[in-house]
Amino acid sequence: MSTLGLTTMSNYDFCTQWVIDNADSRQIRVLDYGCGGGEIVKLLRDREVEAFGCDTFYEAATYSELDNSALLGTIIVKMEENKIPFPDNYFDFLVSNQVIEHVEDLDTTLTEFQRVLKPGGQFLTIFPDKSTWREGHCDIPFLHWFPKQSTPRIYYTLLLRSLGMGSFKGNKSPLEWSQDTCIWLDKWTYYRTPAEIYSQYSARFSEVRSIEVDLLQKRLGSRYQKISWLPKSLQQSLTMKFAGRAIVARNL
Known part of the structure; x- marks a missing residue:
């Protein structure tokens, strides 16, 4: 075929x-x-x-x-x-x-x-x-390596978001986007x-x-x-x- x-x-x-x-x-x-x-x-x-x-x-x-x-x-x-x-x-x-x-x-x-x-x-x-390096749902590398519900990953996400990384940002502030992204990953990814x-x-x-x-x-x-x-x-x-x-x- x-x-x-x-x-x-x-x-x-x-x-x-x-x-x-x-x-x-x-x-x-x-x-x-x-x-x-x-x-x-x-x-x-x-x-x-x-x-x-x-x-x-x-x-x-x-x-x-x-x-x-x-x-x-x-x-x-x-x-x-x-x-x-x-x-x-x-x-x-x-x-x-x-x-x-x-x-x-x-x-x-x-x-x-x-x-x-x-x-x-x-x-x-x-x-x-x-083992994947890129977290494809938000384009923040290694974010899925952090334990769920851990606080440091929010600040890690915020740092990379402030450097211009990340996707699907909408109109959210960097901190709000970082918090919501971590909550989404906790709830919907395994x-x-x-x-x-x-x-x-x-x-x-x-x-x-x-x-x-x-x-x-x-x-x-x-x-x-x-x-x-x-x-x-x-x-x-x-x-x-x-x-x-x-x-x-x-x-x-």
């Missing part, structure tokens, strides 16, 4: 292409877990793949692209109590983009992945872990170590492997040639430090 034909790829494109590349045909069923505005669902359906999405639609996220979407309520459905609202053994593939760091109970989530995937079904998750993640994934799934180099290559497109000479281990490490993890696993 052909590629998307893009010079560079977004994570949405990458997830879409990963499904296409690993499917024997388009006669498959795919779930985007934590689908947000449904971008991946739409990309897959544009390619005649039977794709669905689910999300909690939690208060800290925005879903403006779904306001007038014909997909909402039928193709994209709301999750309740961390349960994926689809039958057992229903999907051939599952993808999840920038969601796992928002999951409080990873064991329950992986149990649900296992339940809705067919035997031998595969899933791809892209997300930051504890960063885990690579060892914790691998342990939980490998306990339930087979062929657990990292594909950060592939993600880097596809995201950079033609620009990848400038760094292609670097050892693959270094490319993987840099991707993990600045962007996060890309992990593939297969259901038993």
Whole structure:
């Protein structure tokens, strides 16, 4: 099956292409877990793949692209109590983009992945872990390394915010933004170590492997040639430090 034909790829494109590349045909069923505005669902359906999405639609996220979407309520459905609202053994593939760091109970989530995937079904998750240097929700590096509810991180955030760093600042004062950012991270993010993640994934799934180099290559497109000479281990490490993890696993 052909590629998307893009010079560079977004994570949405990458997830879409990963499904296409690993499917024997388009006669498959795919779930985007934590689908947000449904971008991946739409990309897959544009390619005649039977794709669905689910999300909690939690208060800290925005879903403006779904306001007038014909997909909402039928193709994209709301999750309740961390349960994926689809039958057992229903999907051939599952993808999840920038969601796992928002999951409080990873064991329950992986149990649900296992339940809705067919035997031998595969899933791809892209997300930051504890080792990532950049906190991508606010662009304050290493902020997620501080203990939750600790006071020093507020002043650390304020210092870097005063130096011009940070994103989604709105009209808030530097101190207000720093306080609100730390509160948001406390409430909505759960960063885990690579060892914790691998342990939980490998306990339930087979062929657990990292594909950060592939993600880097596809995201950079033609620009990848400038760094292609670097050892693959270094490319993987840099991707993990600045962007996060890309992990593939297969259901038993």
